[in-house]
Amino acid sequence: MPTLPFVTLKFAISLDGRLATRTGDSQWISSDDSLQLAHQLRAEHDAILVGIGTVLADNPRLNVRRVDGRDPLRVIVDGSLQIAIDANVLRPEAAPRTLIATTTTAAATRIAAIQKSGAEVLLLPNEPHSQRVHLEALLMELHRRSIKSVLVEGGAGIITALLAARLVNRMVVAIAPKIIGQGLEAIGDLGITKLRDALTFISFQTARLGPDMIFDGLLKEQ
Numbered sequence: 001m002p003t004l005p006f007v008t009l010k011f012a013i014s015l016d017g018r019l020a021t022r023t024g025d026s027q028w029i030s031s032d033d034s035l036q037l038a039h040q041l042r043a044e045h046d047a048i049l050v051g052i053g054t055v056l057a058d059n060p061r062l063n064v065r066r067v068d069g070r071d072p073l074r075v076i077v078d079g080s081l082q083i084a085i086d087a088n089v090l091r092p093e094a095a096p097r098t099l100i101a102t103t104t105t106a107a108a109t110r111i112a113a114i115q116k117s118g119a120e121v122l123l124l125p126n127e128p129h130s131q132r133v134h135l136e137a138l139l140m141e142l143h144r145r146s147i148k149s150v151l152v153e154g155g156a157g158i159i160t161a162l163l164a165a166r167l168v169n170r171m172v173v174a175i176a177p178k179i180i181g182q183g184l185e186a187i188g189d190l191g192i193t194k195l196r197d198a199l200t201f202i203s204f205q206t207a208r209l210g211p212d213m214i215f216d217g218l219l220k221e222q
């Protein structure tokens with residue numbers, strides 16, 4: 001088994017398991033208290049990772065604001081380098097601690113434009129039969145750089161891919177007392193057809209935070 005960082009998934013969902021409405025609106029599903037917890041978790045991890053879909057939808061800053069603590073390394077998974085050059089994570093104050101993980105098929109002109117902002121572009125192998133970033137290869141490289149813990153904040157594509165590859169150690173989910181109906185499901189197909197194959201937890205805690213319920217569990221290795 002390769003040595004990998006400890007991976008925590010953190011996201012907020014509605015009571016019916018949605019990460020966002022069907023138009024992609026997700027700010028904010030959870031309460032102000034849960035946002036505070038999100039910033040606490042950022043301060044406790046070496047890196048924070050999101051998919052390009054989240055950057056395009058929300059343009060997050062991915063820094064620590066609501067608690068004291070240092071900003072983790074920002075990692076954006078972007079297989080075809082779609083990130084906008086004026087994205088918040090590429091602004092002058094953020095770019096030197098931002099890493100864009102992409103594949104060896106990325107266009108040289110886009111790589112150069114992003115590097116000009118001061119961010120690093122990391123070229124990785126792609127997942128078999130797709131142009132997507134090989135997530136285990138990314139985690140191995142982060143570990144090689146002494147990144148021992150990674151907080152993944154979404155979105156659905158990255159959450160699903162990491163769970164499908166069994167690369168997640170801990171899940172912190174804020175469940176808000178809201179019902180959205182049709183929308184973006186937090187976790188897509190994991191290829192599980194029998195309940196006995198469901199992902200389960202070694203241990204978990206639940207707590208009330210403002211109006212939200214917080215689930216915090218350690219996944220069983222499967």
Ligand SMILES: NC(=O)c1ccc[n+]([C@@H]2O[C@H](COP(=O)([O-])OP(=O)(O)OC[C@H]3O[C@@H](n4cnc5c(N)ncnc54)[C@H](OP(=O)(O)O)[C@@H]3O)[C@@H](O)[C@H]2O)c1
Pocket residue numbers: 010011012013018019020023024025026027029050051052053054055057058077078079080081082127131132133134135153154155156157158159161184
């Ligand atoms: N409620 C919450 O806590 C929360 C948190 C975060 C986001 N969100 C919401 O979630 C939505 C974004 O989710 P999303 O699923 O569209 O995007 P995402 O998970 O942020 O990014 C997915 C994209 O990452 C790229 N990618 C590269 N390698 C990949 C791999 N191995 N596996 C999976 N993806 C890979 C793919 O684009 P390429 O193929 O182009 O590389 C893919 O389309 C937004 O509406 C956002 O507001 C909600």
